[in-house]
Amino acid sequence: MLYFARWKTILIWLAVLAGILFALPNVLTESQRASLPGFLPDRPMTLGLDLQGGSYVLLEVDRASLVNDRLQSLRDDVQVSLRGANVGFNSVTEQNGGVQFTLRDPTQGDAARTALQGLTSPISTSLLAGGSVTETELAEIQPNTYRLTLTDAGINYRLSTAVSQSIEVVRRRVDELGTTEPVIQRQGLDRIMVQVPGLQDPDRLKNLLNQTARLTFRLVDVNNSAQAVAAGQQPAPAGSELLQTTDNPPAPILVQRQVMIAGDNLTDAQAGFDQQTNQPVVNIRFNSVGAQRFGQVTRDNVNRPFAIVLDDKVLSAPNIREPILGGQAQISGNFTVQTANDLAVLLRAGALPATLDIIEERTVGPGLGADSIAAGQNAGIIGGVFVIAFMLIAYGFLGIIANIALIVNVILLVAVLSVLGSTLTLPGIAGIVLTMGMAVDSNVLIYERILEERRQGRSVVQSIDAGFHKALGTIMDANITTLIAAAVLFFLGSGPVRGFAVTLALGIFTTIFTALTLTRWMVAFWVRRRRPKEVPRGYNFIPHGTKIRFMAIRKWAFATTLSLSILAIASVFVGGLNFGIDFTGGTVLELRAKGEAADVGKIRDDLSPIVEGDIQVQEFGSPRDVLIRFAVQPQDATTPQASVNAVRGALAQDYDFQRVEVVGPTVSGELAWAAIFGVGAAMLAIAVYVWLRFEWHFAIGALLATAHDVAMAMGFLVVSQLEFNLSTIAALLTIVGYSLNDTVVVFDRIRENLRKYKKMPISDIIDLSLNETLSRTMLTAVTLVLALVALYGFGGDVIRVFVAPMLVGVLVGVYSSIFIAAPVLIYFRLRPDSIKGGTADEGAAAPPSGGATAGKV
Template sequence: MLHFSRWKTTLIWLAVLAGVLFALPNFLTESQRASLPGFVPARPMTLGLDLQGGSYVLLEVDRASLVNDRLLGLREDVQLSLRNANIGFANLAEVNGGIQFNLRDPSQTAAARTALEQLTSPISSGLLAGGSVVEAELTETQPGSFRLALTEAGVNYRLSTAVAQSIEVVRRRVDELGTTEPVIQRQGLDRIMVQVPGLQDPARLKNLLNQTARLTFRLVDVSNVAQAVAAKQQPLPAGDELLMTTDEPAQPILVQRQVMISGESLTDAQAGFDQQNSQPVVNIRFDSRGAQRFGAVTQENVGRPFAIVLDDKVLSAPSIREPILGGQAQISGNFTVQTANDLAVLLRAGALPATLDIIEERTVGPGLGADSVAAGQNAGIIGGVFVIVFMLVAYGFLGLIANVALLVNVILLVALLSVLGSTLTLPGIAGIVLTMGMAVDSNVLIYERILEERRNGRSVVQSIDAGFHKALGTIMDANVTTLIAAVILFFLGSGPVRGFAVTLALGIFTTIFTALTLTRWLVSYWVRRQRPKEVPKGWISFVPHGTRIPFMAVRRAAFTITIALSLASVASLFVGGLNFGIDFTGGTVMELRSKAESADVAQIRDDLATIVEGDLQVQEFGSPRDVLIRFGTQPQDAETPQASVNAVRGALQADYDFQRVEVVGPTVSGELAWAAVFGVGASLLAIAFYVWVRFEWQFAIGALLATAHDVAMTIGFLVVSQLEFNLSSIAALLTIVGYSLNDTVVVFDRIRENLRKYKKMPIGEIIDLSLNETLSRTMLTAVTLVLALVALYGFGGDVIRVFVAPMLAGVLVGVYSSIFIAAPVLIYFKLRPETIRGGDKEADEAKPVVGTSPSRPTPSGTV
């Protein structure tokens, strides 16, 4: 495996060169990138919101309002269709989500069905869908009585169509803000994700997105008194609607339901100033058809008030003094310069086809983003230094080669993230540092195998060649298990968790390339040039050669301790419970920074006592100027989304800057909880299936039990520590699953090899032998990963710290489970029935050990 043809060498270094070129823009300033030649890549990675600040909003189409609007349209269609067919009807009304009516002449039943056939005919669901749906079904409840109801498929079709139309409207509105690289994507059937990096005013974004912007012009009913109708002193007149003005205080006003002209006829809207009083106004222009209609309406109703209605709120109701024939009009109201601009933006972008509710919001201030970048860079540099120094101490010159490969690994990973246009988040930085720690594992596997082959009497060249050859299968198995966890994490996760999964998955591919190709080429080149007489060794041997620890002798005690701790972890869920974050409970988290030298926590509690219902947590966070506020989902948010957040902003924004705001609705939190449970369970089963295919079913059970133990113990750690359990915690758990299986598979691979080598050795002794042979690799890999995680924990900032702490605990638990759970399970499930007696003490004492290798004696002791 040490021979490389010229074309292979060329391809390897072309790949490295390409990685350097594509990664280079990330280490240059914007001006330096602009001065690069045209053929040199100049696209850096996109920084996530947590690194550069900005807003993330998840919108959901209001299903109820969409259905109500569609039913209103169906009612008008039924009325028009029956009248055009000269069919008499009565009692036409919307009842329980359907349109009901009675025929005056039951003999016209067939004619009524024919007249309404167009409403019940299948409609195309689009070229891509490749089918059709029936939107409404007509049923005859009794002779002469009909009910027209929307189908589930019809509602879903309307939802899908509304989302597609809303995305374009939302995109136009966001583009009007002048932001760079907004991300607007569809999520599922009825949701839209909007991510705007670098946005300084998230409240303005929410106001723009939270309005339907349905503009209508209607005549005011002057024959009735609106105040009397509002006070229910007289009934609402037929054909009228009671709306409120935008004045302070709001005033009731009666307008006709009939829309004289709608905002769909607008061609332009610009903010300006009234020439008479210099107040901000919005100047609008209609298209030719709209101008004609507007002119006719104003000509016929001179002297009557004309209501300008936006989303069921009356902006103004001026009287028509004279016909407006030029197709231009002016909207006045209680506008400021910004609200006039925002209304113009809404009108230019067009109205949304349905109401969009904000069900999740995450906002990070630019200052906090800059702090996160600095913390992530420091953690990455310090973690890299830890790993590099450790490899030099452990393997000497071979460690130097490993460090070169590690540097190239990081460069290739950054290059891939840049080429794919991936967004780098704080968990993404954690993924890079974690990749550094785990990438060393492949080199450790190779180097330990080389040293082992050399101790068994092979020459230097033979040892190096055999080391790479025999480590190949183990490296592939170990990395595939981690890749499975990353893939499941990507498909079931969201936002930053997905960023971590992408980084981890790409890191696995770059690790395999650098370990099995680049490292092998560097070692091969060194062997050809130097012709060494001995394999280089490190300055310190962390695990002495020839250890003979009888692990299986204490397996029963280990199992007892394991069961007791696992039961205690499960019980702690019911006693203390996890400290669930808002990702799972719903609610709001705000991080504030005082404009003064210190924050007044007590005053904040007093200010919010009348705004926030239920549990309110206000605490110092980091420095004396920083405050963390947490509260659950508020009742007022059900009626008006974001009402509580807006109220808190209004109460505190004079004295505090809002560094971070996260709002998760109860719907999203419930979905995230189920996705988390399903993600962990699916990853466990998928990895167990892979181990079953690659080994035997006993190995799969051992891997499953060991990994489930690691998850349970890590959850117990989270209960005891009361660290916040959120989406990042799920990412940490799935990473632990991947790492634990990685470690377990390495041990299993050696057990399988020794089973083939020592066919008559008792299974307990084979397991002991395998554990001792891989102990050096297990400890070295754990130490390198712990060093990387310690750097993240100490220097990565508070957000990463919550993510890293359970991983640290999980790594330590993973080493224990690989030795004392996964391996002994092979004995209990009778991996080799004919030699299972070797796992019992009595059999060990009665039967001498045979079949051991002369160069590798069997560990002493009874098992």
Template sequence: MLHFSRWKTILIWFVVALGVLTALPNALTQRQIDSLPSFMPSQPMTLGLDLQGGSYILLQVDRDSMTADRLQGLRDEVRVALRNAGAAYTGLADSGTTVDFRLRDPAQAAAVRQALRPITDPVSSGLLAGGSVTEVAVAEPQSGTFRLSLTEEGINYRLSNAVAQSIEVVRRRVDELGTTEPIIQRQGLDRIMVQVPGLDDPARLKNLLNQTAQLTFRLVDVENSAEAVAAGTARAPAGTELLYTTDNPPFPILVQRQVMVSGENLTDAQPGFSQQNQPVVNIRFDSRGAQRFGAVTQQNVNRPFAIVLDNQVLSAPNINEPILGGQAQISGNFTVQSANDLSVLLRAGALPATLDIIEERTVGPGLGADSIAAGQNAGIIAAILVIGFMLAAYGFLGVIANIALFFNVVLIVGLLSFLGATLTLPGIAGIVLTMGMAVDSNVLIYERILEERKAGRSVVQSIDAGFHKAFSTIMDANITSLIAALVLFFLGTGPVRGFAVTLALGVITTVFTALTLTRWMVSYWVKKRRPKEVPTGWFTILPNLTRIPFMAARKVAFAVTIILSLVSIGAFAGWGLNLGVDFTGGTVIEARANAEEADVGQIRSDLAAIIEGDVQVQEFGGARDVLIRFGVQPMDAETPQASINAVRAALSADYEFQRVEVVGPTVSGELALAATLGVIGAMFAIMVYIWLRFEWQFAIGAIVSTAHDVIMMIGFLVITRLEFNLTSIAAILTIVGYSLNDTIVVYDRMRENLRKYKKMPLSELIDLSLNETLRRTILTGVTMMLALIALVFFGGEVIRGFILPMIVGVLVGVYSSVFIAGPMLIYFQLRKVNAKGEVIEEADEKPSANIAMPRTGAGR
């Protein structure tokens, strides 16, 4: 495996050079990037909102209100159809999703069916869909009685169209804010994801997205008293409705339902000032709108004309003279900002349906900068620790491993840049974690080389055999991590996906650098230097040969495992996890005081009158920083985002909002289901792979040991009361992958020894395999711990809750690989024995006698 043809060498270094060039823009300023030649890659990584600040908002079309509007429209269509058919009817009414009426003369039923056909005929679902949709189904429960029902597929069709139209309206509104590179995407049937990086005014964005912006011009009813209707002493006459102005306090106005002119006829809207120097909005109509507006104002001189936006009266000025030029002015209680925002809404157009904000995640630019600095510091310190450790452990071979590690990180960054993937804070953790895991492949190879050398092979033979024998183990170990990352990507959301992307790319680059780049560098060194001995480091963690009787302690270990598992399960049943808003719904706010110190007591007092239920306020990081949590609020069911807006109003004078997460109950339930499916799906997929690669006993052993690791991590989270959120799921799946990685390495050596020592008792063979792999297990565990410890102390407060369970998971994973995965093979009789306890030989076995623990090295 040490021979490389010229074309292979060229291809290897071409890939490395391409990775360096693709990653280069991330180390340059924007001016330097702009000066690069056109053929050079110029796209740096996209930073997530948690790194550069900005807002993530998930919008959902209000299905109920859209269905109600469609039902009202259906009733009007039926009324017109019956009038055109000359049919006398009674009891025309709508309920739920149906419209019912009864003919006075049942003999007219045939004519009515014909009149209703345009309403009930299927409509085309579009050229690309290539089909039709029946929106309305008609039935006759009794003779002369008709029932028209909105179909489910028809409602979904309308919903899909509303989302498609809303995306364009939302895009125009966001573009008007002048932000750079907003991301607006459809999610599922009825949702729109809006991500605006670098936005420093998320409240303004929410205000723009929360309004339907349906502008209408209607005549005011001056013959009836709006105050009497508002007081309940009179009823609104037919054809009118009671609306309120935007004044503080608002006052009622009785307006006609008939829309004289709508916002659909607008061609432009710009903020300006009136002659009294008050902010106004100047609007211009198209030719049809100008003609209609002119006719209405000409026919209704000296009557008030209400300008209505989303069922609120902006103003109701008198028509002093006809307005024939197609231009008008909207006045009201505007500020410069509100006039500008209304202009944005009117220029972008009205939304076809109401959009509710069901999830919000906002990070201030200052917190994003802090996160970047913390991630960079943690990465540098972790790199120094891992590089120094490898150098001390393997000498010159450690230098080669460190070079491979450097290019590994460069290739990850290059791939992230090339794919346009978003780097989040957990993504940085994934890169730093990859640094710790990547050296595992080099440790596997180097320990194998040292073992072959101690067995008497020459230097060249030892190096060649080391790479050859480590190949399958490295592939099996990394494929399990890749499976976990893929499942996490497809079932996860947001930051968890970012972590999954970096982990998956890290697995790919690790396999390339370990099995190709490292092998080439070692081959080149052997060819040029002709070494007489394999280099070693300056210290040894363990002796070359250990003889620890692990299986002798398996019963004690099993007892301890059962006790701890029962304690963890009992604690989970009794206390439960400290679920974050991702799974419970609610709001989390990270705020920074303008003063030198945050007043936690005062915050609780201020919010007690606003928020129902328990409000958690605690110090977070420095003395100026606080973390505020509260559950889903009843007021949000009536007015989305009402609670967070109230909290902002109460605290904005004294506190700066660094981070805001608002998750509705619908989204939290979906996230909980996705997280559960993610864990189960990843474990199942990995187990199937192990079953196919090994024997069924190995798969069962891996299942039990992995379940143990998950139970122990959950027990740790329950006892420490660390918040359990989406990143906790990422931590659990990562540890599942790491533990299985460790288990597979041990199993691979056991499988090799099963073929090599066919009469050795299984307990002795497992002890032998564990001792042979122990040095590698310790070395890999130490590198992982070094990377994780750097993240805990230098990665920032946000990432700490994500990393602490992983540190426990590494320790638990090593324990389960030794004391659970191995003994399970004994209990499931991987190697059959007779009544005397002697190993039953297979037909092709050759007798072997007096086989003791071989005098081999401790590596692989």
């Protein structure tokens, strides 16, 4: 175990060197990165929204409007198809989600089916896969009356296609903003995630994304009165519809339904100024087909008003004074320079194929992002100092080696995150600090095993070799359980939770490398050079050879545990958790007063006429900072973001909006179920692993201990009334991983001793194993607590909600490993002969009757 071939040594240090090179750009300024030689990596980690500010928006295709548009198109297609086949029919109408018509001649039924065959034939959904879907179905619902209905598969196909097309349109619109590294991804069947770090004007982003930008040119109906139709004195004539202008106040105008020219025929759109009025306008240019059509329409309708319609709003309706034959036109209206620029952006990017609704929004101001970076850096540095100092005190020279491995571990983790282009969020920083605390666990396992082997009489070299060898299986078991929790977090989480999961998972791999390879190489190098006569020791916090009779009080511990668990679970239903908007839906705003202090009472009075229901307004951090929270508003169902826009209008003059989070009821319900499923799936997946790796008795003990730890953490959240959100779920899953990590270490020693002492009573074996691993358990818990205390004290208000339940989880995790997981093996009558993988060491000496120490091997 302590011999390394030269090629292995070279590979180890090449990996360390590569890590340093790839991590280096993260500590350099932008100008320094630009001056690096071309062969050196210059890509740092991407900072998330919570660290550099920006906007996160989740868009959803409006299914109802998409179906409505498709039905209108289908109605037109039916009319054209039947007329082309000379099939006589009465009016084609849309009824109950379908298109219905009646034939004049009952004998033309077969001819109608043949004419509509193109609409009911399967359409290809994938050129490569060769899939197809039937979009519409034709049925004769009554004699001589037919109905075309959209199928669910057809609607889903149209939704999927609309999302694919919308992603490209959204990307073009976002690129026009000049932002760097926007993230635009599909989520599920009908959603698009847009993340724009560093964006200074999130409102402009929402305005650009919230418009379909369907531009049409239509003639104004001059034969009927728009005012009469608006007043209800007469219905809108067939072939016309009533729209509103963008004036303030808007005016009704009657336009023909027939689209003369569509925005699809545009090739360019640029903001400019009218040469006569000097007002902002948008100059547009058509392609050859559009120019020809535009010239023909204007030539045939001189002196007639021509409406320019954008998303069913009339921008302007000027009179056609003369034919416009050059393929260029001008859109005028009540534009400012900004709105003219935005309209030009929308027209250049193209129209969305369907309406997109904003169902979730998270916006962080750049000032708040800078504060988060500072808080995260301080927490990371202080946490690192705590852990390094503790390892030096606990293990002396071996602690120095562990600290070198720990520093390299963090460098490698940052390097891998940089290479993968991962986005670093505030929970991601917490993942790095947590990795530092948990990485020490591997070194503690190795060092404690080395010291134990030395106490049993082995030589220094033999002790070191055996320590690494025997700790290998335990380290792998402990880290795999945490990896399972991280995997569940990644696949079921979203946003920052995923960032934490990625950091935690990558930290496990770098930890295994540094502990089992780099640390071993450094120890082997030290042994060969120094030829030590004794294993270095530090301060002995936990004396070896303890004889604590843990199982003697197991009944009392079980009774206490059961009582506290029942109380914790009952408190969730009685006292209730303080659910965040991730699970309830609603809006959270973080404001900073432009003056010296925020006026909480005035804010509440200003918002009372705007927001329905309870409004929570409280100071957050400094007297200038205010946190506002309110539930989902009824007006948001018809006009997304209406309540947030109203609040902005009321408070923007006196306050800067530092953070905005809006979660719709649909998203919140999905997140709640995903959270419940995530915690359950993580516990079951880890239990299955423990079952396969050990025995079913161990799996039950692990499940009960983990359930206890989660219950205790939930009870703490009820008592403290800390906000229960997605970050809290990440904390609970981390507790699951840590609790199983600690439990597996104990189980591994119990399994080893069961094979070694086949005649010893199971309770004595458990006591022996717990005493042998007590030093490791306490030292690991202390290092992790030190890291978490640094996060809690210096990581900022947002991260405290994440760290507080984890601190509780670490403490109860130590308790549950000793007094829940281990005693379960007694109650389920575990026997030594049921243990897999090995036989008793016949030469093993029986331990004293107290079960205090292991026999020599």
